[in-house]
Amino acid sequence: MNTKFGKIISSTLAITALTASFSFAGCGKEADLRVYNCEEYIDETLIEKFEQEYGVTVEYSCFDTPEDCYNSLKIDGDAYDLICPSDYMIEKMAREGMLEEIELAADGAYKQNVSPFIENTFNSISFGEGKTLANYAAGYMWGTLGLVYNPKAVDVADMNSWMNLWNDDYRGRFSIKDSVRDTYFIGLANYYQDELLECAADYAAGGSKDAYQSALRAAFNDTTENTVSAVKNALTDLKERSYGMEVDSGKDYIITGDIDIYFAWSGDAVYAMDEAEAVEVEDEDQRKILYYSIPDEGSNVWFDGWCVPKDAKNKDLALKFIDFLSEPENVIANMEFIGYVSCVAGSEVFDWVVDSYGAADGEYSVDLSYFFGEGDYTVVYDTKGRQFTASYPSEEVLDRCVVMNYFPDEANERINQMWSEVKVH
Amino acid sequence: MTSEKTKKRLFSFSRKQLCIPYAVFLILFVIFPLLLIIYYAFTAKDGSFTFSNFVWFFTNPTPIKNLFSSMLMGLIITALCLFIGYPVAYVLSRLKSHRRTILLLLFIMPMWINFVLRAMAMKELLSFVGIFGKHDYLSVVIGMVYDYLPFMILPLYTTLIKMDKSLEEAAADLGASKAKVFTSVTLPLSAAGIASGITMVFLPSMTCYVISKTYSNGKIAIIGDLIELWFGSGGNWHYGSVIALVLLVIMFLCTLLTGGFSGQGNARETVL
Known part of the structure; x- marks a missing residue:
């Protein structure tokens, strides 16, 4: 074999290997929390707020479709600490053992405020052995x-x-x-x-x-x-x-x-x-x-939820982020920014709903206690079939x-x- | 003496060594992905070797039918581009140089604007004249011809401008009619430009599904859409890879047929 040619081949391979190792190792310090969410699906100022409140760094990246999320996790399982796929994709990932079971703090904002309607829906999707979707995901929108x-x-x-x-x-x-x-x-x-x-x-x-x-x-x-x-x-x-x-x-x-x-x-x-x-x-x-x-x-009722991949590196911080996003003022800021409806209820959110959509002398009224829990959660409003009805349908429609x-x-x-x-x- | 020699060697590169950056690029982004596609095309979900993906492709009417309809569409678009582009390139190459520069610029300039942006603008225009949303096929063909025309004109222009004009003059002096000069001198001499123009238009127009999607509101799917479907919601990379591999072979054959490997098709390299 021509030695010169051999040298070129070997140096090419060496450089390739070097470049590859550089690119896979990444450069600089890794962020404390790596969040992978759907495009335009968060008020990004909340991320900065979280970083400041908790003194951590967050690396935020986006995917186009739940399938993209699945594919990137398949390729690189420990690339993210927190992901936000759709209902069916959570189910698929959980069944394929790609998700970590999560247990949010009982006194945390999520557990305190999550809508009973969402909890029931999550619990209705069973994986056997007493596990349901609620064991793997926290509702988002x-x-x-x-x-x-x-x-x-x-x-x-x-x-x-x-x-x-x-x-x-x-x-x-x-x-x-x-x-x-x-x-x-x-x-x-x-x-x-x-x-x-x-x-x-x-x-x-x-x-x-x-x-x-x-x-x-x-x-x-x-x-x-x-x-x-x-x-x-x-x-x-x-x-x-x-x-x-x-x-x-x-x-x-x-x-x-x-x-x-x-x-x-x-x-x-x-x-x-x-x-x-x-x-x-x-x-x-x-x-x-x-x-x-x-x-x-x-029709179809759908939801997106936060999940922790099996190989996530910072599971505790991931759960803290979920609770942070579930704090009423953050829920409201997020809903105002994205325009979708949060899975988190609570009286502050209800007050915001009444402020945004209610009309004291409106001709319609809807009881949203199925979503907000026990208590008087009736909203009086004046335009049926518009933004409010689309966001919070009546229980009868959701049936x-x-x-x-x-x-x-x-x-x-x-x-x-x-x-x-x-x-x- | 020896040390001086080594020193000299350290700071001078042979031509082959200068190719190393590109070789690295080639290995990482061309050869490695290609090997992956081949791997996926020949394996089943459990990773075992199989031909079943090819069996699926060749016994399933959908991808085959779609492959032919995409090719047909590519052919129509390429033919139209050639039909419109050749006279333009010919006239351009015969103009006086200052005028030529300005006109040439007009033809190249659209290429400086983002492809997707141009497609969106054309879509609005087609919508305005009432084609978009009503005649999907026509809309895609017009839009794609608009998008790919510069890629046809430029290689043609480059070959025509480099052509030795004295050959045409000689033919005319020897009594050939204008038509005869064109068919027996100009046309054969510009064959390389035609070939590279065809490759540059035909291949992308068959696969660039974002553009066809834009012009048809997602109603016309070309073979690129199928690849995306199987890599996306279909969740079967093996099927996606088979389609990609078959397409690759077809493109290879096309390039072979149009003389892309003969070394005369160099117009392509001088274009940009």
């Missing part, structure tokens, strides 16, 4: 899926059914999510439409809530082959009919009027309503007042909302195969 619409452009009664997205009247005037789980959800609503309405009628006639909820859960978690292939046809049709598939631009589409119906997460719904009515108009009649509806067939569990590998592959067919169609 939650919400529902629904339709944002412009009442001047659609028949308002039509917004009570997902089926109207397949209605010729609305062809090209609505957007759907470019995200398999959300759009699969309305595909299921379409597939089970009759059964869902029947169950709703039974419940309205005095049937048990448990029976209703478990029927909903069964329908919205159906991943069997026949269902998936039936849903595929419905969704292919829906895609053709839609204005487009989006995960972010739908807000703008409805504000500018490119679409009249926007299939949205409740937090985005609130954002769209706020922005749409803030647009300057010459004549008040032109002001765009959008509404939010959760259709009668039922028809269920969590969509994670899809086990085989089902996930089947559903994504179906989704790829819908997309390339």
Whole structure:
């Protein structure tokens, strides 16, 4: 072998190894707490406040989708101390043993203030051996899926059914999510439409809530082959009919009027309503007042939660950060900044809700004790179907909302195969 | 004597040694990821060796169908770019030099503006004329032609400007008509530019899914979308890697066919 050539090869390899070791070792001192959250999902001044109050350093980074979060944790398990994935991803990670069990201080802000509704929801997702999702996650934000619409452009009664997205009247005037789980959800609503309405009628006639909820859960978690292939046809049709598939631009589409119906997460719904009515108009009649509806067939209640990865280095500080974020003033600052609804309740948060949305002489009232706990938590307000209703739906509406569990590998592959067919169609 | 020699060696680099930084880059960011893709393409979820991912790809109509439709779209876009770009490059190369600089600048300038930003602006324009949101395919084709046109014009221009004009004059003197001069002299001599223009437009237009997504509101998925799907929500890197690997082979063949490896396709390197 030519020695000169050999030298070049070996020095190249040496430098490569050197560069690699440098890049993996990182440079400088590592932060005390490494937080990995979804994009634009925190009031970043809170991070500075935490650093000052606790005299620590925080390294804050963001991911785009829960799948990105999962992938980066798979590649580098001890890169983060605290992560904030969505419900189904928490379930998947917990089942795969990627998460540490967490036990927050009983007198800490989270345990003191977390909403009973969220606790019940977390406890309803069981992993066997007495473990539930509550053992692995602390709730952060939650919400529902629904339709944002412009009442001047659609028949308002039509917004009570997902089926109207397949209605010729609305062809090209609505957007759907470019995200398999959300759009699969309305595909299921379409597939089970009759059964869902029947169950709703039974419940309205005095049937048990448990029976209703478990029927909903069964329908919205159906991943069997026949269902998936039936849903595929419905969704292919829906895609053709839609204005487009989006995960972010739908807000703008409805504000500018490119679409009249926007299939949205409740937090985005609130954002769209706020922005749409803030647009300057010459004549008040032109002001765009959008509404939010959760259709009668039922919908999805979702949440994001803080979790500690198995190989996290600073678990105690991670728990302190959760408690810090759950302190009422921080909860309120965060909610004002992000526009989503916190899983944390408590009387200060309730007062803020009343201040923001209440109207002493309003014609409607809603009892939010299901969310805020025992006591008088009735809010009197004057505009139904707007920001307040989207943020804090009544218990009656939430009775028809269920969590969509994670899809086990085989089902996930089947559903994504179906989704790829819908997309390339 | 010997020590002086060593000293001299310490401070002088051979040409090969100067390539080391690039070699490091190559190993870290090209060869290593490529090996990973190959690894994932040939393994199952438990890490065992398998061909099942390839079986999945070649027996499943969705990725194949999508591959062909992406290729078709890439071909249409490339053909349009060539059709529009060639005359422009030809005229540009025949202009007087001061005028040429200004006009050339006009064609290059869009390339200095962020790609995604340009796509957003074009989307607004298409929306204004009523194509966007109504005719998705047309919208994607127009948008992509707009985005990739400079990548076609520049290599063509570089080859045409370097061409020895006296060859054309000689052909004309010997009685060839203008059309004949073009078809038997100019066109063959610019083949290298055409080839590199095609590679620079065809390959990205097949895979750059962010752009097609922007112009079709997410309604038209090209092969790049499928790769993203399997690496993302699909959670199967093995499928994603197979698609990427098949695509890689196709691109390799395309480059081979257009003479990208022949050394004449150097126009590409002189472009930027």
